[in-house]
Amino acid sequence: MIEVVRPGPLATVQDLGRPGYAHLGVPRSGAADAPSLRLANRLVGNPEGAAGIEFTLGGAVLRFRSPAWISVTGAPLDVRLDGRPHGMNAPVHVPEGGVLHLGAPTRGLRSYLAVRGGLTCEKTLGSRSTDLLSRLGPPPLAPGTRLTFGGTDAPMAVDHAPVPVLPDAPVLRVVPGPRDDWFAPDALSVLTSAPYTVTPTGNRVGVRLEGPALVRAREGELASEGMVTGALQVPPNGNPILFLTDHPTTGGYPVLAVVRTHDLPLAAQLRPGVTVRFRLS
Known part of the structure; x- marks a missing residue:
C-alpha cells in the first residue's frame, strides 16, 4: 500500500483512458503524456496500460506501507528515496516504510510513477483514470489517500531506458x-x-x-x-x-x-x- 503524505500541486491516477464513449459525452482521459506512462510500466514489468500516478509539477511525498518496485518517468525531477537520490527511467526497489520525495521538474510539466503490479483502485467505464472534466474515476490524490497495488510474475527485463531531452523551445x-x-x-x-x-x-x-x-x-x-x-x-x-x-x-x-x-x-x-x-x- 502507498500512503500519500503530500500530493504536490496535482496528482491523479491515470491509465490509458476510456476510449469509445465520446458519443455519450465522456472524454478519453488517461495519461496526458501516454508514452511516459507506458515506459514507466514497462520498466517494472507491467502491461503498458496499468494504472499509475501522474504528477503535475512534482512536489510529492509518498510513504510505502509495503515493499514495491517503482519507476519514475516523464518531466525530469529530483527523485529521493529515504533521502538518497535515485535516477529516473529505471526500476527502483522501495523497502517497507520507505519514503519517496519528488522535487519540481527542471523542464516539462508532468511526471509519472508506476508501481509493479499496477494500482488497483476501482474502474469506471473500464478505466481507473481520473477525469477532471467529467469527474469520473478516483478524485485527485490528497494527504492521507491510500493506494493499493497488485502483483505480477512478469519479468523486469530493462534496468534503464534512455529518453530524449524535452526541448527548451518546443x-x-x-x-x-x-x-x-x-x-x-x-x-x-x-x-x-x-x-x-x-x-x-x-x-x-x-x-x-x-x-x-x-x-x-x-x-x-x-x-x-x-x-x-x-x-x-x-x-x-x-x-x-x-x-x-x-x-x-x-x-x-x-x-x-x-x-x-x-x-x-x-x-x-x-x-x-x-x-x-x-x-x-
Missing part, C-alpha cells in the same frame, strides 16, 4: 482544421509564424495560449460539434486553446488546426511561461 506539427474557412486567409500563416506563450490557466482539459490573434472571417458561433485531442479551438479573443486528454467531446468555437497525434505527448509537457511554435506538416 515545435508542434499541425494540420489544417475542419473550420479553417472561418478565419482570415492568413490565419494559418499567423499561427505558424510566431511563438505563443503558455498561460498559467491551463490544465488537463487544455492549454491556453497567448500570442498573435487569429482573426475570424465570419461572425457568430458554430453549433456544437465533435472535438478531438489536439484541436486548436479559437474563442472570439483570437487566442487558441489546445485541447488535451480531458477535453470536452463537443465545442462551439471553430478549430483552425489540429496537432498531430505524435506530438501530443510533447504538448502535454508544456509548462506555464514557455513559448511554443506550430509548423504545418
